Amino acid sequence: MTLARALALHGVRCMLVERNPTTTRHPKMDITNGRSMELFRRLGLADKLRAVAVPEANNFDVSWITSLARDAGGRELHRFRYPSVVEKRAEILARNDGTQSREPAMRVSQVMIEPVLRDAIVGHPLIDARWGVGLEDFEQDADGVTVTLRVTESGATEQVRCDFLAGCDGGSSRVRAKLDIALEGRAAVAQRYMIHFRSDARDLLQAFGVAWHYQTGKGTLIAQDDKDAWTLQTRPPPGVDLASVDPNALLDVWAGRSFEREILVANPWVTHLLLAERYGAGRVFLAGDSAHQYIPTGGYGMNTGIGDAVDLGWKLAATVKGYAGPELLASYEKERRPVGLRNRLASERHTGVRIKIAELYENERDPDALGRAIAALGNAENESWGIEFGYRYDGVESDPVSYQPTTAPGARLPSTFLRDGSALYDHLGSWFTLLRFGDADPSPLIDSAPVPLETVIVDDAQLAPIYGAKLVLVRPDTHVAWRGNACDDGDAIWSRVLG
Numbered sequence: 001m002t003l004a005r006a007l008a009l010h011g012v013r014c015m016l017v018e019r020n021p022t023t024t025r026h027p028k029m030d031i032t033n034g035r036s037m038e039l040f041r042r043l044g045l046a047d048k049l050r051a052v053a054v055p056e057a058n059n060f061d062v063s064w065i066t067s068l069a070r071d072a073g074g075r076e077l078h079r080f081r082y083p084s085v086v087e088k089r090a091e092i093l094a095r096n097d098g099t100q101s102r103e104p105a106m107r108v109s110q111v112m113i114e115p116v117l118r119d120a121i122v123g124h125p126l127i128d129a130r131w132g133v134g135l136e137d138f139e140q141d142a143d144g145v146t147v148t149l150r151v152t153e154s155g156a157t158e159q160v161r162c163d164f165l166a167g168c169d170g171g172s173s174r175v176r177a178k179l180d181i182a183l184e185g186r187a188a189v190a191q192r193y194m195i196h197f198r199s200d201a202r203d204l205l206q207a208f209g210v211a212w213h214y215q216t217g218k219g220t221l222i223a224q225d226d227k228d229a230w231t232l233q234t235r236p237p238p239g240v241d242l243a244s245v246d247p248n249a250l251l252d253v254w255a256g257r258s259f260e261r262e263i264l265v266a267n268p269w270v271t272h273l274l275l276a277e278r279y280g281a282g283r284v285f286l287a288g289d290s291a292h293q294y295i296p297t298g299g300y301g302m303n304t305g306i307g308d309a310v311d312l313g314w315k316l317a318a319t320v321k322g323y324a325g326p327e328l329l330a331s332y333e334k335e336r337r338p339v340g341l342r343n344r345l346a347s348e349r350h351t352g353v354r355i356k357i358a359e360l361y362e363n364e365r366d367p368d369a370l371g372r373a374i375a376a377l378g379n380a381e382n383e384s385w386g387i388e389f390g391y392r393y394d395g396v397e398s399d400p401v402s403y404q405p406t407t408a409p410g411a412r413l414p415s416t417f418l419r420d421g422s423a424l425y426d427h428l429g430s431w432f433t434l435l436r437f438g439d440a441d442p443s444p445l446i447d448s449a450p451v452p453l454e455t456v457i458v459d460d461a462q463l464a465p466i467y468g469a470k471l472v473l474v475r476p477d478t479h480v481a482w483r484g485n486a487c488d489d490g491d492a493i494w495s496r497v498l499g
C-alpha cells in the first residue's frame with residue numbers, strides 16, 4: 001500500500017492485488033518509528049495516521065514488572081521512560097540541531113494503520129486496488145511481466161501485463177519463491193503465542209499507570225490504545241500441543257489473576273531472522289517481509305519495509321517516466337539489502353538482551369537487584385536511533401545506537417526547523433530538491449536537470465553548519481544525492497545520481 005501511494009505521488013499508475021478480502025485483524029506491529037513517520041508525512045499520511053493512533057499526550061514507557069496483581073505482591077521493577085508525542089515535538093523544536101527527526105514515533109497497531117493506508121489508495125485515479133484477488137503466477141520477458149491473477153472467492157483468473165512487478169507479499173512470498181531466491185539466516189528461532197483482546201480492566205492492566213509495554217521474563221503486554229485494546233505476546237506452555245493451548249489460562253497466569261475480557265484473536269506463531277539473498281531479478285522486486293523477517297524486538301519489520309517501498313517507489317517512477325538510466329533500479333538492492341541485514345542483526349541483539357533478562361527472572365530472587373540488573377542492561381531496542389535514522393547508502397557503517405547528522409551522500413538528510421517555524425523537510429519537492437546555503441551558483445545543476453527539481457534557499461547561519469556544504473542535492477526519499485560548495489559539471493552529477 002505504501003509503494004502504491006509512493007508511485008501515485010510520482011504520477012505513475014499501478015495495480016495492487018491483495019488476496020484477503022479485508023485488511024488485517026492481527027495487531028502485529030505497534031511502533032511506527034520517527035523515520036517511517038517522516039516518510040508517511042511526505043506521502044501525505046502522517047496526520048491521518050496520527051488520528052487513529054494512541055493519543056499524542058500518552059507516554060511510550062516500557063515497564064518491567066513481577067506481576068500486575070499488586071494485591072498479591074506484584075510490583076514494578078524498572079521503568080524506561082520515553083516522552084509522549086507532544087513532549088517529543090517540543091524537544092525536537094528546542095534542540096533543532098539536526099539530531100532529531102521531523103516526526104516523533106507513533107504507537108499504533110497494524111489493525112489500525114492498514115485501513116488508513118487502504119483509504120489512501122482506494123479510489124485514487126492512478127491506483128487500481130483490488131482486495132480478494134491473489135497473484136497466482138507470472139512470467140517476465142525483456143519488455144514486461146505477464147501476471148496471472150485469481151479472484152479468491154470465485155476462482156476466476158485474469159492475465160495482466162505490466163512493466164514491473166513488486167512482491168510485497170509477506171514472509172511466505174510467492175513472488176520470491178517463483179524467482180527462486182533463497183533466504184539466509186535463521187528460520188523458526190522461537191515459538192510464540194499471541195493473544196489480542198479487549199478489556200476494560202484498566203485497574204489491573206494499568207496497575208502501575210499508563211505504559212506502552214508491561215514486560216516480564218515470559219512476555220510483553222502491549223497497550224494498543226491505552227483504553228481497551230491489548231495484546232499479550234508470550235510463550236506457549238512447554239510440551240503442550242499448540243492447538244490445545246488455552247489463551248484464557250495464559251492471560252490469567254501472565255497477569256497474576258483473572259479479569260474480564262473478550263479475546264479477539266489468539267494464535268501461535270514463530271519468529272524468524274531471515275534475509276533474501278537478492279531483492280529481485282530483472283523486472284521483479286521484493287519489498288518488506290518478502291525480503292526480510294525479523295523478531296519484533298526493536299519494531300523493525302514494517303519500518304524497514306516502509307523504507308524499501310519508498311526507495312523502490314521513486315526509482316520505479318523515475319524509470320517509468322524516463323528520467324533514470326539503466327543502473328538506477330539495480331541500486332535498490334545495493335542500498336536496501338545492507339539495511340535489511342543491519343536491522344536483522346540489531347533485532348537479534350535486542351532479543352539477546354531479552355533472553356538475558358528472562359534468565360535473570362529465573363535466577364534472581366531479590367526484586368530490587370533484578371530491577372537494577374534490568375536497568376543496567378538497558379533498552380537499546382527502543383533507543384537505537386542509529387538504526388532508525390543513521391542508515392546510509394554509501395557503504396559506511398554508522399553506529400547503530402547514536403545518530404550523527406551528516407550530509408554525506410547516501411545519508412538521510414538531517415531535519416531542522418527554519419526561523420519561521422516551518423520544517424525544512426516540508427519545503428522539499430516530491431522529486432529532487434537542491435538546498436542552497438549561501439552564495440554558491442546552482443545553475444549548472446538546475447540547467448541540466450533531467451528530472452523535476454525544486455530549489456530551496458536556506459538563509460540561516462545557525463543551520464548552515466549542520467548541512468556542511470553550500471549546495472546539497474536531496475533525492476525524493478530524502479537521502480542526500482550529492483553535496484558541494486560549487487558545481488561545474490551538472491551533467492556528470494545527474495548521470496551518477498540517476499544511474
Ligand SMILES: Cc1cc2nc3c(=O)[nH]c(=O)nc-3n(C[C@H](O)[C@H](O)[C@H](O)COP(=O)(O)OP(=O)(O)OC[C@H]3O[C@@H](n4cnc5c(N)ncnc54)[C@H](O)[C@@H]3O)c2cc1C
Nearest residue numbers: 019028029030031134135169170288289296299301302303
Ligand atoms: C508480533 C509482531 C509484532 C510486530 N511489531 C512490529 C513493530 O512494532 N514495528 C514494525 O515495524 N514491525 C513489526 N512487526 C512486523 C510487521 O508486522 C511486518 O514486518 C509487516 O507486516 C510486513 O509488511 P508487508 O506488507 O511486507 O507484509 P505483510 O504484512 O505480511 O503483508 C503481505 C500481504 O500480502 C498478501 N499476499 C500474500 N501472498 C499474496 C498473493 N499471492 N497474492 C495477493 N496477496 C498476497 C497477504 O495476504 C498480506 O496481506 C511485527 C510483527 C509481529 C508478528
